Amino acid sequence: MSTADLFGRRDLLRIGSLGAMGVTLDRVMRANGRKDISCILVWQSGGCGHMDTFDMKPDAPKEYRGEFQPISTSVPGIRICEHLPLTARQAGKFTILRSMKSRENNHERAINYLLTGYLPLSTLEFPSMGSVVSKQLGPKNGMPPYVAAPNTFPSYGAGYLGGEYNPFIAGDANVSGYKARDLTLPADVDWQRVGDRNYLLRQMDAKFKSVDSNGEIAAMDSFYQKAYDLMRSPAAKKAFDIQAEPRPIRDLYGRTPVGQGCLLARRLVEAGVRFVTVAKGWLNYDTHGDNFNIMKKSLLPEFDRAFAALLQDLDQRGMLETTLVLAMGEFGRTPKVNDAAGRDHHNKAWSLAIGGAGIPGGRVLGATDAKGVEVTDLPVEPEDLLYTIYTILGVDPKHEYQTPIGRPSKVVNGGKLIPGLLA
Numbered sequence: 001m002s003t004a005d006l007f008g009r010r011d012l013l014r015i016g017s018l019g020a021m022g023v024t025l026d027r028v029m030r031a032n033g034r035k036d037i038s039c040i041l042v043w044q045s046g047g048c049g050h051m052d053t054f055d056m057k058p059d060a061p062k063e064y065r066g067e068f069q070p071i072s073t074s075v076p077g078i079r080i081c082e083h084l085p086l087t088a089r090q091a092g093k094f095t096i097l098r099s100m101k102s103r104e105n106n107h108e109r110a111i112n113y114l115l116t117g118y119l120p121l122s123t124l125e126f127p128s129m130g131s132v133v134s135k136q137l138g139p140k141n142g143m144p145p146y147v148a149a150p151n152t153f154p155s156y157g158a159g160y161l162g163g164e165y166n167p168f169i170a171g172d173a174n175v176s177g178y179k180a181r182d183l184t185l186p187a188d189v190d191w192q193r194v195g196d197r198n199y200l201l202r203q204m205d206a207k208f209k210s211v212d213s214n215g216e217i218a219a220m221d222s223f224y225q226k227a228y229d230l231m232r233s234p235a236a237k238k239a240f241d242i243q244a245e246p247r248p249i250r251d252l253y254g255r256t257p258v259g260q261g262c263l264l265a266r267r268l269v270e271a272g273v274r275f276v277t278v279a280k281g282w283l284n285y286d287t288h289g290d291n292f293n294i295m296k297k298s299l300l301p302e303f304d305r306a307f308a309a310l311l312q313d314l315d316q317r318g319m320l321e322t323t324l325v326l327a328m329g330e331f332g333r334t335p336k337v338n339d340a341a342g343r344d345h346h347n348k349a350w351s352l353a354i355g356g357a358g359i360p361g362g363r364v365l366g367a368t369d370a371k372g373v374e375v376t377d378l379p380v381e382p383e384d385l386l387y388t389i390y391t392i393l394g395v396d397p398k399h400e401y402q403t404p405i406g407r408p409s410k411v412v413n414g415g416k417l418i419p420g421l422l423a
Contacts, residue, residue, distance in 0.1 A: 035322050036140065037357045037393050038269040039133070042262065042307055042327040043279040045153065046107065046286030047350070049333030049343050051372045052295055053081050054351035055098045057335070064335045064371045066343075067292045075362040083300040086308035087353075092362040093311045093320065094355025095421065099366025099375040102331050102347040102382055107283060110330035110347065112155040117386035117412030124160060124403060129386060130275040131158035131165040132411055136395045141272030142233045144168040148277045149261040156277060160403050167277065170268075173242050173260035180240040239271035240264070249313070254305035257281070262306040266313055269323055274393075278306075285329055289340035303327070311355060320356045324392055328352035335372040349375045352385075354421070357392050365420055383415030391417060 051057060056070040056079065070079035073091035080088055080096075104110035109120045116126035127135070134145035135158075146165070148156055150172035158165035171181050242250070242264050253259040261278035268276050280302065287294050307327055314320040332350025333343030349368045355361050366378035390397040390411060397415065400408045 036137075036274070037322055037324055038273065039129075039275045039324040039326065039389065039393055040262070040265045040269060040310065041129075041275070041277045042258070042303070042310075042325070043277055044285050044303070044327065044329035045111075045279050045281065046283035047110075047329040047331045047333055047345060048285045048299075049287070049291065049295070049346075050098065050349065050351040050368070051333070051335050051343070052291070053084065053300070054096045054353060055349075055368055055372055056081060057370065057372050060335070060371050063337050066337055068296070078362070078364055081300065083296050084304045086304045090308045090311045093315060094325065094353050094361050095359055095363045095365060096351060096353055097365050097380060097418070097421070098349075098351045098368055099378045100328070100332075100350045100352055100380050100385070101375050105331065105345050105347040107286070107330060107345075108154055111153070114328075114330050114382045114385070115155050116159070117383050117415065119413075124405070124409075125157075126409070127159040127161045127165065128156050129389060130156065130167055130277060131161055132390070133275045133393055133395060134158070134165045134167075135161055136399065136411075137274055137393075139272075140274060142235055143239065143268065143272040144236075145274045147265075147268055147273050147275070148279075149173060149264055150257055150279070150281075152277075153279070153282055160409075161401070170240065170261075170264060172257050173264040174255060174257045178242055178260075235271060239267050239273075242267065252305075252313070253309040254302060256302045256306065258302050259306040259309070262310040263313075266310060266317075266319070270317070270319065285333075287333065287342050288338070288344055289342040291333070291337070291342040293341075307353070314356065321358055322356075324354070324357040324359075324389065326352065326354050326389070348373060359392075359421060360423070365418075378419065380418055381415070383413055384418055385415075386412040387415030388418045388421060392422075 051064065052066060052068055056068065057065050058070055069082045071082045071085065071088055072079055073088040075091040078091055078096070080091070102110055102113060103119065104113045112120040112126070115128040118126040130146035130148070137145060139145050146167040147170050148167035149170040151169055152167055156167060169181060171178070242260060245263060245267070250260065250263060253263040258278060258280045265276040265278050285299060310325060311320065314323050314325070331345060331347040334346040338344055349372060366380065367376050368374060369376050387397040395411060397410070397412045399411045401411070403409050
């Protein structure tokens with residue numbers, strides 16, 4: 001799919017001049033009746049090693065190539081790690097980008113940078129992708145626009161946009177008898193009591209609003225109203241009811257936090273959620289020691305089953321064309337193995353997998369050197385990735401917000417479309 005296919009060729013040519021008249025990219029796209037695109041981000045917290053997944057170097061010295069062997073995929077010429085056999089069968093459904101790089105090598109700062117498109121500042125917290133999508137595109141079918149499963153981490157939130165655009169926290173869908181938090185009333189509370197409490201709250205808030213110069217109470221009102229509406233929504237309860245899925249489908253994804261999180265993400269996108277983040281936990285991929293045992297026994301099998309099932313399931317349901325699927329962490333791991341049989345932080349080169357939303361599959365874009373240390377072709381930085389993702393999702397990456405200190409801030413701090421990704 002080309003950029004022109006996304007927008008229409010005439011609109012693509014007119015966007016620059018229309019911007020001066022206040023006609024933004026997202027308005028042009030909506031006017032054309034373009035289909036809504038949702039996003040499922042499978043987050044590999046801690047940084048997943050490219051040398052052990054999508055950019056193996058079997059001819060490199062042993063201290064670089066590590067213990068794993070490459071295997072063929074369903075696409076001739078593309079080889080990935082032997083511990084991703086199910087993903088290998090779905091290779092025709094996604095593109096491997098082997099040329100990501102970042103200016104940050106610390107977890108918290110790198111996560112913030114990759115999820116916001118801005119280098120972190122101590123004075124201002126920028127909004128994450130999901131929160132920007134939530135604000136720009138709003139809810140659909142009464143569902144929350146942005147959901148995180150099982151929970152959220154620093155930099156996943158709305159930053160200066162305010163708590164109204166934070167993700168709905170879904171919890172761990174793999175627990176027995178799973179129910180999404182905050183969707184049901186406590187056992188000793190009925191809707192009459194909720195109504196009475198809301199009335200009293202409104203009466204009290206009215207006294208404070210007259211002196212609320214920052215609009216914080218109004219923002220909280222909006223947040224509580226959305227939560228109230230969600231609790232009363234049969235569609236929301238149905239979407240989060242993962243027990244309604246047939247046992248074979250649940251088993252296909254794997255009975256793990258990532259597996260059931262991806263299955264829940266598919267159900268939520270199907271119901272109207274625009275952006276879902278799925279993560280196993282916090283810094284699971286931070287394998288400074290015993291990297292190969294941790295990867296082959298735990299992390300890769302869980303990811304492999306979940307990611308492959310998600311692609312397969314979306315495709316079979318006719319949803320892959322309208323769902324962007326992305327698997328990545330905040331950076332990669334060092335190509336050279338350390339003395340503890342681990343890999344350390346590496347921000348100079350790493351890989352990600354991206355598919356759906358009309359992106360052609362079965363391809364490799366970008367390249368690293370013979371030892372996987374540096375990008376040698378098609379360097380892509382966080383600003384470029386977010387610029388591209390926002391464009392695909394129908395958000396104008398050049399849209400500006402006013403920060404709390406009154407200064408304009410674009411959705412992403414520069415960037416450009418990743419060459420060849422949409423072609």
